[in-house]
Amino acid sequence: MVTASVDQPAAVRLSIPEPGDPYAAACPSRRVLDLIGDKWTVLVVGILAEGTARFSELRRRIDGISQKMLTQTLRMLERDGLVHRTVHAEVPVRVEYSLTEAGRTLVVPLKALQEWAVQHFGDVLTAQAEHDARSAQDE
Amino acid sequence: MVTASVDQPAAVRLSIPEPGDPYAAACPSRRVLDLIGDKWTVLVVGILAEGTARFSELRRRIDGISQKMLTQTLRMLERDGLVHRTVHAEVPVRVEYSLTEAGRTLVVPLKALQEWAVQHFGDVLTAQAEHDARSAQDE
DNA sequence: CAGAATCCAGTTCGATACTG
DNA sequence: CAGTATCGAACTGGATTCTG
Numbered sequence: 001m002v003t004a005s006v007d008q009p010a011a012v013r014l015s016i017p018e019p020g021d022p023y024a025a026a027c028p029s030r031r032v033l034d035l036i037g038d039k040w041t042v043l044v045v046g047i048l049a050e051g052t053a054r055f056s057e058l059r060r061r062i063d064g065i066s067q068k069m070l071t072q073t074l075r076m077l078e079r080d081g082l083v084h085r086t087v088h089a090e091v092p093v094r095v096e097y098s099l100t101e102a103g104r105t106l107v108v109p110l111k112a113l114q115e116w117a118v119q120h121f122g123d124v125l126t127a128q129a130e131h132d133a134r135s136a137q138d139e
Numbered sequence: 140m141v142t143a144s145v146d147q148p149a150a151v152r153l154s155i156p157e158p159g160d161p162y163a164a165a166c167p168s169r170r171v172l173d174l175i176g177d178k179w180t181v182l183v184v185g186i187l188a189e190g191t192a193r194f195s196e197l198r199r200r201i202d203g204i205s206q207k208m209l210t211q212t213l214r215m216l217e218r219d220g221l222v223h224r225t226v227h228a229e230v231p232v233r234v235e236y237s238l239t240e241a242g243r244t245l246v247v248p249l250k251a252l253q254e255w256a257v258q259h260f261g262d263v264l265t266a267q268a269e270h271d272a273r274s275a276q277d278e
Numbered sequence: 279c280a281g282a283a284t285c286c287a288g289t290t291c292g293a294t295a296c297t298g
Numbered sequence: 299c300a301g302t303a304t305c306g307a308a309c310t311g312g313a314t315t316c317t318g
Binding site: 022023024025028029030034035036039042043047063064079080081082102105106112114118119121123124125128130 | 161162163164165167168169170171172173174175176177178181182185186200201202203217218219220221241244245247248249251252253254255256257259260262263264265266267269270271
Binding site: 205206207208211231232 | 312
């Protein structure tokens with residue numbers, strides 16, 4: 001539902017069909033970009049891809065994330081139906097997070113992206129260095 | 140260069156090996172996340188995947204992008220060696236952008252992600268609606 | 279046309295303090 | 299332990315104005 005009426009010419013553009021055109025500002029599919037746009041999301045899903053994890057474990061393993069951001073990220077993922085939250089009524093409380101079925105489907109494309117990153121960030125770094133060197137020289 | 144050693148132990152967190160661990164705050168591979176983290180980047184690369192485009196064309200086709208952001212995004216992509224910029228000395232000036240070899244390799248994983256988005260953003264939207272309904276009820 | 283520069287409102291985010 | 303709440307500092311990004 002929602003979306004609709006994006007009857008663009010078949011002309012590919014990353015081969016996206018008609019359903020949700022992210023090039024239209026209004027389209028809700030833009031939200032998906034916000035989703036992966038959050039770097040923490042990617043990292044959290046990455047860890048949960050291994051299996052269930054507790055809040056503190058996530059916090060510990062994701063270097064640099066603040067508790068606020070972790071909470072926020074998890075809440076968002078939960079809202080999006082990608083992560084499941086289980087509270088164990090013990091003392092002290094134990095909360096476990098895991099990917100939902102939908103969440104697991106996200107792992108695949110994220111994996112592809114991460115593989116790209118691993119294979120190419122060296123080149124990117126090199127390009128940056130060269131570019132910066134050139135820029136500095138021009139001054 | 141760099142990279143190499145992608146012979147990781149099958150399982151492991153989205154399967155990332157040792158080379159660049161994005162879970163370490165210092166690792167430059169985090170920059171790659173910033174890269175895709177920028178939603179404009181994804182959209183720009185998406186269009187350039189079709190072929191060369193002028194500045195104004197990009198601006199026109201990406202609904203909602205400001206000139207500032209488009210410029211900024213293109214400069215970043217250029218710096219990263221993913222986009223090539225060609226200035227045609229005419230009057231008025233004509234500037235064309237296209238993906239570099241490296242840039243084209245990025246299209247593949249981005250495509251995967253976009254496919255996921257198209258297939259699942261409906262579910263995500265539904266999950267959100269249900270979640271929000273529940274939350275509102277609890278009050 | 280393609281962009282650089284400036285101003286500034288709005289958002290993000292970390293640090294801190296407190297709770298069930 | 300796993301959060302919530304709050305408050306500034308920092309950054310983001312749009313609108314506007316000006317240039318080669």
